[in-house]
Amino acid sequence: MSGNLAGKTAKTGGGMRLKGLIRKEFLQVLRDPSSIAIAFLMPLLLLLLFGYGVSLDAENVPVALVAEQPNADTSSFVGAFRQSRYFSPVVMPGMREAVEALDSRRIDAIVHMRQDFSRRMRSADGAPVQVIVNGMDANNARLVQGYVEGVWATWLRGEALAAGRQLDIPVQVDERVWFNSELKSRNFIVPGLIAIIMTLIGALLTAMIMAREWERGTMEALMVTPVTIREVIVGKLVPYYILGMGGMTLSVAMAVGLFGVPLKGSIGVLFLTSSLFLLAALGMGLLISVIARNQFVAGQAAIIATFLPAFILSGFLFDISSMPAPVQVITHAVAARYFIEILQTLFLAGNVWPVIVPNAAALLLMAAFFLGVARKKSRKRLD
Amino acid sequence: MARRIFSLMIKEFLAILRDKKSRVVVFVPPIIQVLVFGYAATFDLKNVPYAIYNEDSSGVSRQLEAGFKGSPHFQEVRRIGSNGEIAPLIDRKGALLVIHIGPQFSRDLTAERPAVVQVIVDGRNSNTALLALNYVRTVITAFNDTYVSDSGRAGPPARLETRAWFNPNLESRWFIVPGIVGLLLLVVTILVTALSVAREREQGTFDQLLVTPFRPAEILIGKALPGFIIGIGEATVIILIAVFWFRVPLNGSPATLYAGIVLYLFSTVAVGLMISSLSVTQQQGLLGAFLFVVPAVILSGFTTPIANMPHLIQQITYLNPMRYFMVIIRGVFLEGTPASALLGQFWPLAVIGLFNMALAGWMFRRRLY
Structure with missing residues (x-):
């Protein structure tokens, strides 16, 4: 506590400069509507569009039911499809029409009961039902296949019950889906979208706006004043951080209020982890702009280094543990990956520390890395 | 006229490729991305x-x-x-x-x-x-x-025998990799064109261009060609990777595929130029590019089926060129769809291209500041 007078004045001077810088940045933000549009209009628009638009739940799948010899047995099987909310079945008289409809993509699957369906149902090895799915979209095909199996199992159970006998399937599966018992894809897509939108906001705000300053030379002008690089960076970060958190708040409010995604975890943890992620995203944008120094390159780099990886390599839709090992290594460099794990857990499962702590630590590390390198690169150029 | 357009085109190429960072950023990432995403983007679960x-x-x-x-x-x-x-x-x-x-x-x-x-x-x-x-x-x-x-117990009275057509092993890579072609072409062409007019507006050289004897149509074509040519080149490389590296079967004719690619690039370049002609600064151009590319990718059927979207959003997807290209490229690759069956996808691309080109040309003269 020696209270070095000189040190104290320097500190106050720094504080004043910083305050001035932040004020300048705020004015710049307020005068340039594009950064406000990025922070608020973009999440609003994108979340509305995608929250409603992106869904992996197939409902009313058009399926052709072909019974070569319609009778009571086939119509009970057809009835089971009619009752399922997953299918909108069309009964077709023959395979020719059905195959034509599959080729022209009017239907996604064919369920074919042959002439001897009734007879073989009463034989020892049962009647084979031919199921043909359009395999082009493999994911959708698998889901449709699963739905057909579901209808089949329900029908078997009904038949057994009606005949007053035990179901003839030796082992049955009792499925329990935790955290999302109705398997609503919106519940995992909306938190994932928030991470993608925040990635875009963070990178766009800094990459674009900083690159413009380099291009116009106002950055160099700023650097010949007594402010330090650290002050410049902090001065830039504070307003964009506040803008970004504003966008985040809006997104979370929409997720819960509009899309009905449950938020099981605590707001405090959400706030802290979002801050870490935003710092990493802003730091990455900053680094891009420092390296690129021109808006064309910065823009290209921002879309290539942020949106596409966040969309494909983050586990948003594609399961990371199913990727080949070298690609899994690459995903560790994608900040959105950690944030999506945190968000999906916070929204659907709650404050599960073994998931949150390591991912938050990774975000902290990435933020420190990007900001550190950005600072170093800026200083180098000044010499 | 052809010579004037040619010289304009050379100038545009120079503007895009003059500096090393721009060259790298236009050509290298798509190649790396198709390789990485081709492996990453799969719905098949392993382990x-x-x-x-x-x-x-x-x-x-x-x-x-x-x-x-x-x-x-x-x-x-x-x-x-x-x-x-x-x-x-x-x-x-x-x-x-x-x-x-x-x-x-x-x-x-x-x-x-x-x-x-x-x-x-x-x-x-x-x-x-x-x-x-x-x-x-x-x-x-x-x-x-x-x-x-x-x-020797009695089994259930009916059993399912399931078969998947067009993709018997249900490999989602076959579905996703052709989609990546459409994704990367969209990103590259929009970014190259969306800043082309905006950059000149910001630097003030666009006014100079307008007072030269060039007609707006010539300026338009000169600005469109580089994005188009880069797009064709990258499409070829990416398709070669899809066929020879990822072994996605190309069942249809390459001519049909290229007809689709030409029309698709025409429409995306036109949208890029339209965004650019609306923007006064590069920042607006880039923001416009983002606001078009992100929804276009997600609402194209690339990863999630359009049939699962609500009716209103399905209607909106008809404005999205990538939507049509997804049907074309997947059809040609996996089903061998002939050109005659794809006309319903071709003409909307042509209309989107023509409309946006016309709008961009019109904006050239109207929006000076």
């Missing part, structure tokens, strides 16, 4: 981590376990011994599923009562959960079939 909780240590239950151990889709990570271990394991993502075989299992089987296997799955990613459950059902069905034929 799903699961835990076994087997309270019935009979031979039959071991036989059921073997079904999971032998499947390439599953990877056993833990054996647990009590109910209390299930929740913490799933919570911290230690395993995606827990397979619980109860103590009554073999007794129920021998007594010909239904034996129940409980499967607990982490639903945080509901798509992964659904797919994993489908794989579980496949393993159990296979077990049931062998059990029925081995024990």
